[in-house]
Amino acid sequence: MNRHQFELPLGSGVDTAMTVIRYGHYGRPVLVFPSEAGRAWDFENNGMLAGIQHLLDDGRVKLYCVDSLDADTWSDKGLPIEERATRHEIYTRWLTHHVVPFIHQDTASGAELITVGCSLGAYHAVHFALQRADLVPLAIGLSGNYDVSTWESWGERGDATYFANPTDYVPNLHGDHLDWLRGRLSILLVVGQGAWETHPTGSLPSTVKIAGLLQEKGIRCELDLWGFDVSHDWEWWQRQLAHHLPRFC
Numbered sequence: 001m002n003r004h005q006f007e008l009p010l011g012s013g014v015d016t017a018m019t020v021i022r023y024g025h026y027g028r029p030v031l032v033f034p035s036e037a038g039r040a041w042d043f044e045n046n047g048m049l050a051g052i053q054h055l056l057d058d059g060r061v062k063l064y065c066v067d068s069l070d071a072d073t074w075s076d077k078g079l080p081i082e083e084r085a086t087r088h089e090i091y092t093r094w095l096t097h098h099v100v101p102f103i104h105q106d107t108a109s110g111a112e113l114i115t116v117g118c119s120l121g122a123y124h125a126v127h128f129a130l131q132r133a134d135l136v137p138l139a140i141g142l143s144g145n146y147d148v149s150t151w152e153s154w155g156e157r158g159d160a161t162y163f164a165n166p167t168d169y170v171p172n173l174h175g176d177h178l179d180w181l182r183g184r185l186s187i188l189l190v191v192g193q194g195a196w197e198t199h200p201t202g203s204l205p206s207t208v209k210i211a212g213l214l215q216e217k218g219i220r221c222e223l224d225l226w227g228f229d230v231s232h233d234w235e236w237w238q239r240q241l242a243h244h245l246p247r248f249c
Helices: 052-058 081-107 122-129 159-164 165-174 175-184 201-214 233-249
Strands: 002-012 015-022 028-032 059-067 114-118 138-142 186-193 218-227
Touching: 015 081, 028 138, 052 059, 052 138, 052 165, 052 233, 081 122, 081 159, 081 201, 114 122, 114 175, 114 233, 122 165, 122 186, 138 233, 159 165, 165 201, 186 201, 186 233, 201 218
Parallel strands: 028 059, 028 114, 114 138, 138 186, 186 218
Antiparallel strands: 002 015, 015 059
16 A cells, blocks of 8 residues: 655644645545544544545545544534634644645646545535635535534634534625635535434534535535435445545546
């Protein structure tokens, strides 16, 4: 396996580094977010490479799997939601200032980035693409919940929460920026209808809701509902990724 591990500084005055693991030798770059509070190696450890190994071997994709910062942001239920959202901005800056430039230097000129994530990682993949479609024209979310207010939130919600919450800001997209998003961005949302997709994760209702909001705004969004036997789990995300990713590389 062509696998290399890197440490990139978090920055923002924080003296720590975050892990990025690259898989593959050539092809379209894919930025992969782990599930909640996950690490860069979770994708590999949970079997997600098996179904797409031929894409890696054939030089069709290069994966860049990153650490999350969820333990200090969204998953810290002791913090009010506005503080969690404010801390999340540190993660966004790490992606834009360190991870994406690293990917651009490591891939062929002009290769456009895809984001992919499972569960909470799906939120990261879709939200980052909506915020920075100039960097990411395609996002794939598997079993995501796209409403941060449902994540055991408490406390007053301010601008940081609003701008971190697709369910809040998508309905208010308008004007030239919306027109640009319509021409630039594509989002693929995949979710099962089986165990844990509705309770406790809220992934099924949230995915259906955000897909409707995006489609109402004319932003390209494909909703792929899998069956009632399809649960919120790695074995199904592996199949879903193997089914969809070859379409885009």
